[in-house]
């Protein structure tokens with residue numbers, strides 16, 4: 161069984177999303193001298209001990225460098241695979257899977273070029289002063305950073321979103337970041353590639369944003385953390401919940417509930433086949 165899970169706001173949480181740091185909530189990422197992200201100690205322990213029964217695959221929109229900063233996952237939990245760049249890259253034992261990268265390069269040749277998407281995005285807003293920076297990540301997709309979400313003109317954003325979706329690019333708004341990602345670069349295709357390579361039957365998934373939706377609708381059992389973008393879209397009936405299970409807890413407590421559910425499923429013989 162595979163446990164394919166998003167990281168940020170699903171298993172790991174930034175300082176502003178936790179109320180304390182202590183023995184139960186520990187630092188997992190440090191960057192430029194700053195303590196950035198935290199995890200529950202129980203979640204770290206369970207992800208470490210489940211490896212004999214379950215293949216844990218971190219599945220993140222983070223770039224390779226951003227993923228490698230999470231020392232607790234990379235150096236302590238040491239998953240065999242990590243899906244990074246929103247599915248654009250697969251790391252196997254820390255090394256880029258070149259076959260997968262070639263598949264991705266061929267797929268994105270068929271969609272509208274990122275330079276055109278960037279131009280269209282910037283032209284979609286009368287006022288772009290809310291944008292701090294727009295960064296092309298791994299030559300695949302954009303992250304747009306801003307401070308004040310209220311300054312985004314949502315009508316203009318929704319119009320751009322419609323245009324983007326019609327042209328096979330997805331838009332995801334998460335906290336103070338906006339992502340614009342070609343639909344060919346998605347988390348599920350990368351998980352499916354690993355699943356087939358490793359000949360593993362069942363996939364359990366977890367996430368909290370629209371970019372996690374592909375792993376949630378395609379996995380055999382899926383959990384959505386009850387906070388953030390995807391939870392709101394399910395509540396507002398913008399997207400179909402299908403078989404996705406919403407966690408009872410929210411915030412960092414949702415991570416513990418998710419991992420406990422995975423451990424329970426692995427005890428069920430019909431799920432435990434690796």
Ligand SMILES: [Mg+2]
Pocket residue numbers: 166167168169170367368369
């Ligand atoms: Mg997330």
